[in-house]
Amino acid sequence: MTDAWVPSERARAREAFRRAQHRRALLVAGVATAVVLAGVVLVVTNAPGWERARQAFFSPERAWEVLPDVAVGLWLNLRVWVVASVVGLAVGLLIAVVRTSRLPALFPLRVLATVYVDVFRGVPVLLVLLLVGFGLPALRLEWLPVSAAFLGGLAIVLTYTAYLTEIFRAGIESVHPSQGAAARSLGLTRGQAARRVVLPQAVRNVTAPVASVLVSLQKDSGLISILGAVDAIRAAQIATTGNYNFTPYVVAGILFLLISIPLTRLVDAWSARQGWRGQLRGVPGAGVLR
Amino acid sequence: MIAPGASQPLLSLRGVRKTYGAGEDRRVVLDGIDLDVGEHACVVVVGSSGSGKSTLLRVVDLLEDVDDGQVLLDGEDVADPWVDANVVRSRLALVFQQYNLFPHLRVLDNVTLAPRVVHRRPRAEADQAGLAMLEKVGLAHKARAYPDQLSGGEQQRAAIARALVSGPELLLLDEITSALDPELVGEVLDLLHALRDEGTTMLVATHEMGFAREVADEVVFLHDGRVHERGAPGQVLDDPQRERTREFLRRLR
Numbered sequence: 001m002t003d004a005w006v007p008s009e010r011a012r013a014r015e016a017f018r019r020a021q022h023r024r025a026l027l028v029a030g031v032a033t034a035v036v037l038a039g040v041v042l043v044v045t046n047a048p049g050w051e052r053a054r055q056a057f058f059s060p061e062r063a064w065e066v067l068p069d070v071a072v073g074l075w076l077n078l079r080v081w082v083v084a085s086v087v088g089l090a091v092g093l094l095i096a097v098v099r100t101s102r103l104p105a106l107f108p109l110r111v112l113a114t115v116y117v118d119v120f121r122g123v124p125v126l127l128v129l130l131l132v133g134f135g136l137p138a139l140r141l142e143w144l145p146v147s148a149a150f151l152g153g154l155a156i157v158l159t160y161t162a163y164l165t166e167i168f169r170a171g172i173e174s175v176h177p178s179q180g181a182a183a184r185s186l187g188l189t190r191g192q193a194a195r196r197v198v199l200p201q202a203v204r205n206v207t208a209p210v211a212s213v214l215v216s217l218q219k220d221s222g223l224i225s226i227l228g229a230v231d232a233i234r235a236a237q238i239a240t241t242g243n244y245n246f247t248p249y250v251v252a253g254i255l256f257l258l259i260s261i262p263l264t265r266l267v268d269a270w271s272a273r274q275g276w277r278g279q280l281r282g283v284p285g286a287g288v289l290r
Numbered sequence: 291m292i293a294p295g296a297s298q299p300l301l302s303l304r305g306v307r308k309t310y311g312a313g314e315d316r317r318v319v320l321d322g323i324d325l326d327v328g329e330h331a332c333v334v335v336v337g338s339s340g341s342g343k344s345t346l347l348r349v350v351d352l353l354e355d356v357d358d359g360q361v362l363l364d365g366e367d368v369a370d371p372w373v374d375a376n377v378v379r380s381r382l383a384l385v386f387q388q389y390n391l392f393p394h395l396r397v398l399d400n401v402t403l404a405p406r407v408v409h410r411r412p413r414a415e416a417d418q419a420g421l422a423m424l425e426k427v428g429l430a431h432k433a434r435a436y437p438d439q440l441s442g443g444e445q446q447r448a449a450i451a452r453a454l455v456s457g458p459e460l461l462l463l464d465e466i467t468s469a470l471d472p473e474l475v476g477e478v479l480d481l482l483h484a485l486r487d488e489g490t491t492m493l494v495a496t497h498e499m500g501f502a503r504e505v506a507d508e509v510v511f512l513h514d515g516r517v518h519e520r521g522a523p524g525q526v527l528d529d530p531q532r533e534r535t536r537e538f539l540r541r542l543r
Binding site for chain 2: 178179181182183184185186187188189192196197200201204
């Protein structure tokens with residue numbers, strides 16, 4: 001069947017009106033953006049210290065010089081980030097399962113998990129870093145690596161696993177009890193129902209908050225620099241000593257952004273591509289308000 | 291008591307009592323229910339919302355513990371806490387009012403989950419059985435779809451396929467047409483008629499009096515957690531003896 005619809009006079013008039021409105025919206029947005037940008041540029045460039053600030057923070061030659069060192073430092077951040085993410089996700093999910101399970105044998109672990117989450121969510125990361133970084137080596141355990149990168153990574157894992165545990169727990173509790181009942185009514189045991197029905201939905205429900213924590217983790221991996229590990233921030237700091245040029249910090253900032261922004265977009269695209277998108281699907285469209 | 295030699299009903303409830311809450315808020319939902327479902331029989335439970343129909347079915351499927359009384363399956367009291375509830379549940383099948391399909395699994399995987407996980411059948415074999423069951427409920431073409439891509443009637447038929455695939459001894463249906471648009475109710479009821487013709491044993495809670503009249507061997511009217519009136523569908527639905535039953539049926543019209 002071919003669609004022989006020819007828009008009526010009325011439909012064409014409406015379409016023309018909408019196009020005109022759309023053009024006007026683009027124009028307004030463009031002008032507004034230009035005004036704001038011009039304002040910012042004027043304020044900044046007319047600041048009394050602008051010339052000096054520009055040389056100190058935005059020197060292209062200096063940026064080019066320090067780029068290799070900062071990039072090598074960033075490689076350490078990336079490694080810490082990947083290891084901490086993998087450990088944090090796995091252990092976080094495990095602790096969340098332990099905290100929500102009702103097995104009597106897990107009771108001591110449940111208490112331990114609750115205490116752990118309360119403590120590490122409540123203490124600033126910086127403090128955990130200092131305590132782990134300077135406290136653990138003081139024990140003089142021979143089997144314990146004492147490199148700044150290892151201890152710093154450990155401190156970050158401890159803190160972020162606590163965050164991830166709470167997110168996963170919220171995810172588990174967000175799955176409606178009727179899902180568990182349906183699984184049990186089919187004869188699945190408690191454990192089978194958890195693994196096959198509840199956890200897959202729990203993890204999907206919290207993909208977005210988990211991804212945002214992992215992005216935070218990526219940038220907080222820079223905190224290991226305070227223990228002396230030569231990451232991107234520490235490398236930038238070393239490059240600034242002796243001359244009053246802070247361009248290396250800007251370089252480090254841009255490198256962090258180059259990783260975190262695509263990462264966020266990637267996660268968004270990935271969750272949108274999932275065949276199942278949670279409760280959002282099936283809800284009638286919100287429509288477009290005029 | 292069952293006389294020796296007499297055929298024993300598949301399911302018998304004896305004096306089943308169930309309450310929710312405690313103290314002041316205590317609510318008696320089932321107040322001494324006696325009920326039998328023989329093999330290949332269809333017992334339909336009717337009653338207002340809150341009369342305990344759903345709780346009755348959930349008690350039989352061991353999704354709720356009873357306060358007192360017996361739930362006898364083939365003569366074994368499965369309400370006893372030392373009975374393995376997982377084994378009992380795998381012999382029964384419950385279909386819910388809100389379907390409760392697993393949204394993260396495709397329709398076929400919803401149907402094959404229990405065969406694969408509970409009955410440990412290999413994937414290929416389970417898929418074959420699952421597809422055959424979907425064919426039966428008219429959904430073979432939706433096997434690869436996700437539940438939220440189906441209409442309400444299709445979701446409920448998928449849920450029925452999921453319940454039937456492991457060959458349950460007793461099918462429990464909890465108001466399975468109540469969440470459907472009127473025009474979708476028919477396709478689900480047609481399927482139930484077909485299952486009745488095959489002799490599937492059923493315990494059904496429903497508001498569909500027409501369906502009850504056509505397929506039920508016995509209709510049980512539940513009121514305030516008790517069996518208020520029971521008998522053949524023609525008797526209970528067309529010539530009720532008690533005032534409450536008449537009032538309930540009047541309001542449905």
